[in-house]
Amino acid sequence: MEKLNHAEVxxxxxxxxxxxxxxxxxxxxxxxxxxxxxxxxxxxxxxxxPTILGAISPEAFQWLFPSSGPTSIALDGxxxxxxxxxxxxxxxxxxxxIVWQQGKQALLTSLFALTVPFIIGFLVxxxxxxxxxxxxxxxxxxxxxxFIGTTMAITALPVIARILMDLSLxxxxxxxxxxxxxxINDLLGWLxxxxxxxxxxxxxxxxxxxxILLTIGFTLGMLxxxxxxxxxxxxxxxxxxxxxxxxxxxxxxxxxxxxxxTEFIGIHAIFGxxxxxxxxxxxxxxxxxxxxxxxxxxxxxxxxxxxxxxxxHINFVSSFNLPLVVVLIVLAFVGKVSxxxxxxxxxxxxRPQALAVGFGMNTHGTLEVILGAIALEAGxxxxxxxxxxxxxxxxxxxxxxPLMKYCLQWQERTDAMSKASAERSPNPK
Numbered sequence: 001m002e003k004l005n006h007a008e009v010x011x012x013x014x015x016x017x018x019x020x021x022x023x024x025x026x027x028x029x030x031x032x033x034x035x036x037x038x039x040x041x042x043x044x045x046x047x048x049x050p051t052i053l054g055a056i057s058p059e060a061f062q063w064l065f066p067s068s069g070p071t072s073i074a075l076d077g078x079x080x081x082x083x084x085x086x087x088x089x090x091x092x093x094x095x096x097x098i099v100w101q102q103g104k105q106a107l108l109t110s111l112f113a114l115t116v117p118f119i120i121g122f123l124v125x126x127x128x129x130x131x132x133x134x135x136x137x138x139x140x141x142x143x144x145x146x147f148i149g150t151t152m153a154i155t156a157l158p159v160i161a162r163i164l165m166d167l168s169l170x171x172x173x174x175x176x177x178x179x180x181x182x183x184i185n186d187l188l189g190w191l192x193x194x195x196x197x198x199x200x201x202x203x204x205x206x207x208x209x210x211x212i213l214l215t216i217g218f219t220l221g222m223l224x225x226x227x228x229x230x231x232x233x234x235x236x237x238x239x240x241x242x243x244x245x246x247x248x249x250x251x252x253x254x255x256x257x258x259x260x261x262t263e264f265i266g267i268h269a270i271f272g273x274x275x276x277x278x279x280x281x282x283x284x285x286x287x288x289x290x291x292x293x294x295x296x297x298x299x300x301x302x303x304x305x306x307x308x309x310x311x312x313h314i315n316f317v318s319s320f321n322l323p324l325v326v327v328l329i330v331l332a333f334v335g336k337v338s339x340x341x342x343x344x345x346x347x348x349x350x351r352p353q354a355l356a357v358g359f360g361m362n363t364h365g366t367l368e369v370i371l372g373a374i375a376l377e378a379g380x381x382x383x384x385x386x387x388x389x390x391x392x393x394x395x396x397x398x399x400x401x402p403l404m405k406y407c408l409q410w411q412e413r414t415d416a417m418s419k420a421s422a423e424r425s426p427n428p429k
Contacts, residue, residue: 133384154189359403
């Protein structure tokens with residue numbers, strides 16, 4: 001059996017140590033500026049990658065992070081595991097009962113927030129292929145346009161949840177509306193992305209329609225029968241096995257099994273991890289303490305490895321294309337903010353509140369970065385497109401909170417003026 005030699009083991013351990021250490025330092029630095037840790041971790045990758053370390057000392061960069069060989073393959077294994085586990089806990093944040101509670105208002109907001117940016121993103125990229133340096137292959141153009149549309153349509157649920165907590169809005173009516181709408185967006189967005197993955201040719205010999213049917217059947221089965229079985233089985237696991245080791249090990253085992261299944265049928269393993277995360281996380285027998293342990297473990301160890309790794313493979317300076325960046329940012333703001341705004345207005349919110357919902361729903365983040373990384377790995381997008389997506393993601397994250405805050409202050413001023421006007425008006429009697 002082939003295995004890593006002594007020098008390769010040392011190299012791998014240094015890589016992991018640097019990625020975790022520098023990633024944590026940058027995450028803490030960005031937390032000081034009240035920004036999500038993910039932004040700092042991506043910056044850490046840029047520092048360790050070809051953009052900065054590679055430019056200063058190419059030899060040191062190549063020695064630390066060789067682009068090929070057993071160490072590179074072993075590190076890639078860690079990265080693959082990281083992204084699977086990351087999607088598992090992202091799925092656990094989807095609370096289906098909140099979606100049902102928000103009802104029609106959440107459905108309208110999520111549908112507008114999904115369809116408007118998707119259509120705008122799709123049409124612009126499909127009808128202007130030269131701007132995005134696409135080949136004349138019509139199928140590649142279609143898949144690329146679907147990918148950009150999906151990227152524009154998804155909302156970063158973990159990031160917006162954190163922003164709402166910072167603004168003390170998480171438990172408010174508007175906060176619940178944004179969370180529920182973002183959950184629906186995520187589920188529908190992943191189903192669309194499943195189609196894209198099938199069209200990329202990763203279907204393991206199956207026809208696209210077979211992969212889609214299996215995916216829909218898996219999703220419905222896991223969110224109904226699978227969720228019920230998990231809910232019935234967890235009390236037995238909690239009672240018979242040691243806690244929390246038993247429930248954590250079994251949850252991980254289900255996660256990896258579901259990931260293996262979706263990888264087998266030709267879509268990415270992360271989709272299986274996401275759906276099983278929804279099923280496990282929705283169980284009333286999975287305690288908040290167990291969820292907290294999983295979140296800490298994965299967010300502190302595995303998530304930084306994935307986000308830091310993004311910067312290790314791309315030179316962000318040479319791949320920075322200003323027109324592309326500007327166009328993607330404009331598409332993101334126009335499509336998402338307007339779509340969510342019209343959805344929220346249809347649901348009965350006033351203009352400032354609806355605009356606040358729009359800026360909240362425009363928060364992009366983890367999922368978009370993961371989708372971009374998969375598309376880059378599959379050769380669907382170029383380094384320049386991926387860098388433009390990352391810049392768009394970071395900009396929407398850092399602008400969401402202040403823009404939402406401004407809209408809410410606008411709402412408060414409007415309410416105060418209405419109240420003062422009512423008090424000044426003569427008594428109808």
